[in-house]
Structures are given as structure tokens and as C-alpha cells.
Amino acid sequence: MLDERPEFVREMGTCLTEDERRRANNLTWERDRRRFVVTRGRLRHFLGSRLGIPPSDIELEYGPHGKPRLSRRMPAQGLHFGVSRSGDLAVIALSDAREVGVDIEEVRPVAEADDIAALCFSVAEQESYHTLPPGERPDGFMRRWTRLEAISKALGCGLGDPIPPGVRDWSLHTFIPKVGYIGTVVVQS
Ligand SMILES: CC(C)(COP(=O)(O)OP(=O)(O)OC[C@H]1O[C@@H](n2cnc3c(N)ncnc32)[C@H](O)[C@@H]1OP(=O)(O)O)[C@@H](O)C(=O)NCCC(=O)NCCS
Structure with a gap:
């Protein structure tokens, strides 16, 4: 849960790097x-508790599209993680030996859902999406969207990059992190 007490937020802030603090300060809204x-x-x-080092000693590096990972200088190179935030909730997925991706979204009607489905979903996903009764569409849309995003994020793709066909057999698990939200976590088989 992200809307924590000010003291807790301050405590979390103490382990961030200068760059991370700058990034936070560049955000317009306090929330x-x-x-x-x-x-x-x-x-x-x-990550610090897994590696047995202080949180502020964790070094991260970034892929070409911004996917964060443990720096090559860190021990436990096999440790992978994925992060997603939506509304007042975040999910962090950790995996010891395999690439992992996670995405969560608050379930809400999206005005452009049909256009996004036509652009991003596979033919099979579009067909199953369009057979849903209107009341089930917001959930059905977000379910498919988080699947797509979780896979893209596991791969570290950029927005709109095609997903290579070989990754469709990754292990996929859809979950409800909190009432009104939906998420998918995907792990390399
Ligand atoms: C950049 C992107 C990952 C952000 O996703 P989002 O839903 O806005 O945000 P989320 O909260 O779910 O995820 C953000 C976290 O993902 C991670 N992340 C950022 N860029 C990433 C990337 N290219 N790959 C994987 N993870 C990434 C970071 O940990 C980030 O957390 P931070 O903001 O605290 O640093 C997303 O917009 C994107 O480019 N996805 C690629 C997939 C795609 O193209 N989908 C559309 C197909 S039509």
C-alpha cells in the first residue's frame, strides 16, 4: 500500500540514491x-534483505527502454524483479533464477479500450474480448492488458514493440492484489 504515513515515507526516502530523489522531486504531485x-x-x-546488504547499497542499472535490474556489480546476479504501480497500490515480484514481469491495473472503464484491443491484442484475445457482455468488458480488458504488459515488461520491451512469438509459453498467473484491481505476473518457463 503506497499511501503511507509521512514518517514511513521519509524512512523509505533515506535509502534512495541522488538520482532517485531527483526523479521523485521532478514529479509534479506530492501524491x-x-x-x-x-x-x-x-x-x-x-533486494537488500535478499542480498544481505543495506538497502542504500543496492545498485541498479537500466535496459535500453528503462527496465531496471540489479547492477552487474551486485552479488546474486540470478535475482530478478519486476515492479508495477497503479493507484495506491504497488506490486514487487522477485524471482531467484528466471526473468519475471508484473503489471497491475485498477479495473475501470477505458474509453479507448476497443481501439487499444484492436491495436495490441492478439486475434484470439480480441475475439474472446468481444464476446464478453458489456458489464464484463472493463475486467476483461484489464486482464488481457496486464498479461500483455507483464510479458513486455519481463522482456524489457519499449511501448509498442512487438512481442517475439517464442515467449508466449511463459508461465502466467493472473491475480487480484486488492478488490477493484487486477494483475498478472509472468515468469520465464
Ligand atoms: C514503461 C512501462 C513499462 C511503464 O508501465 P506502466 O504501466 O506505466 O507503469 P508500471 O507501474 O506498471 O511499471 C513501472 C515500473 O516498471 C519498471 N519499468 C520501467 N520501464 C520498464 C521497461 N521498459 N520494461 C520493464 N519494466 C520497466 C520500473 O520498475 C517502473 O517502476 P518505477 O516507475 O518505480 O521505476 C510501459 O509503459 C511500457 O513501455 N511497456 C512496454 C509494453 C508495451 O509496449 N505495451 C503496449 C503494447 S501495445
Whole structure:
């Protein structure tokens, strides 16, 4: 949960790097700053406790499209993680030996859902989406969307990059992190 007490947010902020603090400070809204700081602080705490080092000693590096990963200088190179935030909630997925991706979304009607489905979903997903009764469409849309995003994020793709066909057999699990939200976590088989 991201809307934490100010003392907790301050505590999480102490383990962030200068760059991460700058990134937080560049966010316009206090709520967004708070949510970023809590997510990144929690991530550093989880990774630090797995590696047995202080959260502030965790070094991250970034892929060409911004996917964060443990720096090559860190021990436990096999440790992978994925992060997703939506509203007042974040999910962090950790995996010991396999690439992992996660995406969560608040379930809400999206005005452009049909256009996005036509652009991004596979033919089979579009067909099954369009057979849903209107009341089930927001959930059905977000379910498919989080699947797509989780796979793209596991691969570290950029927005709109095609997903290579070989990755369709990754292990996929859809879950409800909180009432009103839906998420998918995907792990390399
Ligand atoms: C950049 C992107 C990953 C952000 O996703 P989002 O839903 O806005 O945000 P989320 O909260 O789910 O994820 C953000 C986290 O993902 C991670 N992330 C950022 N870029 C990433 C990338 N290219 N790959 C994987 N993870 C990434 C970071 O940990 C980030 O957390 P941070 O903001 O605390 O640093 C997303 O917009 C994107 O480019 N996805 C690629 C998939 C795609 O193209 N889908 C559309 C197909 S039509």
C-alpha cells in the first residue's frame, strides 16, 4: 500500500540514491512523489534483505527502454524483479533464477479500450474480448492488458514493440492484489 504515513515515507526516502530523489522531486504531485518513494524504498529493502546488504547499497542499472535490474556489480546476479504501480497500490515480484514481469491495473472503464484491443491484442484475445457482455468488458480488458504488459515488461520491451512469438509459453498467473484491481505476473518457463 503506497499511501503511507509521512514518517514511513521519509524512512523509505533515506535509502534512495541522488538520482532517485531527483526523479521523485521532478514529479509534479506530492501524491506521485510519495508513491514513487515508497515503491522504490520497498524494492531496495526487499533486494537488500535478499542480498544481505543495506538497502542504500543496492545498485541498479537500466535496459535500453528503462527496465531496471540489479547492477552487474551486485552479488546474486540470478535475482530478478519486476515492479508495477497503479493507484495506491504497488506490486514487487522477485524471482531467484528466471526473468519475471508484473503489471497491475485498477479495473475501470477505458474509453479507448476497443481501439487499444484492436491495436495490441492478439486475434484470439480480441475475439474472446468481444464476446464478453458489456458489464464484463472493463475486467476483461484489464486482464488481457496486464498479461500483455507483464510479458513486455519481463522482456524489457519499449511501448509498442512487438512481442517475439517464442515467449508466449511463459508461465502466467493472473491475480487480484486488492478488490477493484487486477494483475498478472509472468515468469520465464
Ligand atoms: C514503461 C512501462 C513499462 C511503464 O508501465 P506502466 O504501466 O506505466 O507503469 P508500471 O507501474 O506498471 O511499471 C513501472 C515500473 O516498471 C519498471 N519499468 C520501467 N520501464 C520498464 C521497461 N521498459 N520494461 C520493464 N519494466 C520497466 C520500473 O520498475 C517502473 O517502476 P518505477 O516507475 O518505480 O521505476 C510501459 O509503459 C511500457 O513501455 N511497456 C512496454 C509494453 C508495451 O509496449 N505495451 C503496449 C503494447 S501495445
